[in-house]
Amino acid sequence: MALIDVKTAAARLTTLVDGLDESTARGDSVLPGWSRGHVITHIANFSRAFTRQVEYALRDELVEVYDGGRPARDAAIEAGAGRPAAVLVEDLNEAVTGLLAAWDRVGPEDWSRPISHRNSTLAHGIDATWRELEIHISDLGLTATPDEWPPAFCAHLLDFLRPRTPAGVHLVLQPSDGPVWENGSGQEHVLTGTLTALTAWYAGRPATTAVEGPAPELLPYP
Template identity: 90%
Template sequence: MALIDVKTAAARMSSLVAGLDEATARGDSELPGWTRGHLITHVANFSRAFTRQVEYALRGELVEVYDGGRPARDAVIEAGADRPAAVLVEDLNEAVTALLAAWDRVGPEDWSRPISHRNSTLAHGIDATWRELEIHTSDLGLGATPDEWPASFCAHLLDFLRPRTPNGVHLVLRPSDGPVWENGTGEEHVLTGTLTALTAWYAGRPPTTAVKGPTPELLPYP
């Protein structure tokens, strides 16, 4: 993927939350147990954490993704979810803008630099940023759906999520508008539908059009 894809996803999210009112901010997102305030707080928090990942990597250093790990991350989300709608939007926009500026500073020779996130590299980190923005834009429940995911994003997400295919299953996705995708060995499960619907199902999101075929119970998100 290219940085322009990340910037496009960021712009789409920003446009959706512009003018967010209090009732909408308190409304349920597509993620169970999370309001839109929770989700916006999470993306802002993620953006700050990844800005730090980039800045430290460019100095040749590693830093924990979230100070205090997952418990601290979750506590920040809970503490920030009920902030006024205008504050939520301002915080999101400022955090995402800073993250995009950090990615702009990454040169061609920097992508192999290590980061703490998944013990990976900056190249993997920008992919994580892309996933975070594209998927959570749909999760906001403000009109955007996985149907808007670009084909290139679907291909990337399916590949990233390969560990979700359970043992003993040969999963075959046959989209009506894209190439066949296969993973795993064992009992064959052939699913059909649009590329975005099949990708949404594999990502644990409700597809907006039908996915047909025997759907296996997927493993947790990696």
Template identity: 65%
Template sequence: MRDIRPEVQAAAQLVNETVSTADEAVVRGPSGLPGWSRGHVITHIANFSEAMTRQVDEALRGRLIEVYDGGRPARDAGIEAGAGRPAAELVAHLREATAALIAAWDMVGADDWERPIMHRNSNLAAGIHATWRELAVHTVDLDLGPTAAGWSEAFCLHLLDFLRPRTPEGVQLTLHPTDGPTWQNGAGQEVILTGALTDLTAWYAGRTPPGPITGSTPELLPWP
């Protein structure tokens, strides 16, 4: 597989730069995710980073471990418990957690990517792509400057392919980016959308596109 560690490291740097000067008003303010403050998003990214670091560390030892002790309920409770912390603590937690995750990915050798992990019952290759998605998408969700317009073509095409299960049944979705390759998914009534690749990808990811999209957008299924 293509080594995306430089992109993941850049995504970690961007999210930390985005919140580096956040004060109490900023972290208590609403994020782009319904019902979540920016403190919720920061906590989620940090907690995910710690959980994925553990996935990598244990995989390299030949062991499997649950992503979050206690599963999804514990994950959700951890986000709620951490979201109200002081801004400085939130920023420090994110910085330390993402640094540890980047260090963990740096330990993965060329022959290690097929090692299994419990995250989505996948492997380390899928896990680093999940890390890329979490960092890049949630940086946009912070609503503190960076938008989907900053996503690379490689990231957009990866995200579109990961999100293929969102296309409704009975729809052939055709995306015609003005600045990228045509993308299709599904079978049935054709729906054609036109716009910048980043705008089309943001829409398909359930985020507000930075720019216009031409065409009638269907209601999408949940994230896989």
């Protein structure tokens, strides 16, 4: 993918939350147990965490994604979710702007630099940024849905999520508007639907159109 895809997703996100009111901020997101304030806080915190991943990588250093690991990450989301809507939006805009500025500093020779996130590289980190923005835009439960996921993003997400296919399952996704996608071996499960609906199902998100076929129980998100 390219940085332009991340910038496009970021622009959609900031436009989507512009003018967010208190009732909407407190409302339920698509994610169980999370309000929209939770999702916005998570995206802002992720953006700052990844800004730091980039900055340290460009100095040939590694740093934890979140100080204190997953427990601290979760606590920070809970602590920030109830802030006033205007504060949530301001914090998100500031964090995303900083993240994009950090990615702009990555040169062609830098993409192989290591980062702590998944013990990977900046090249994998920009993909992770794309996933976080695109998926959580629809998780807000506002006007955006997985139907807006670009075909290139669906192809990337399906491949990233391959570990979700259980052992002994040959999963075949047959989109009405895209190429057939297969994963695993064993008992065949053929699912049909639109590309975005099938990708949303595989990502554990509600699809806006039907997915038909014998769906297996998927493994956890990798």
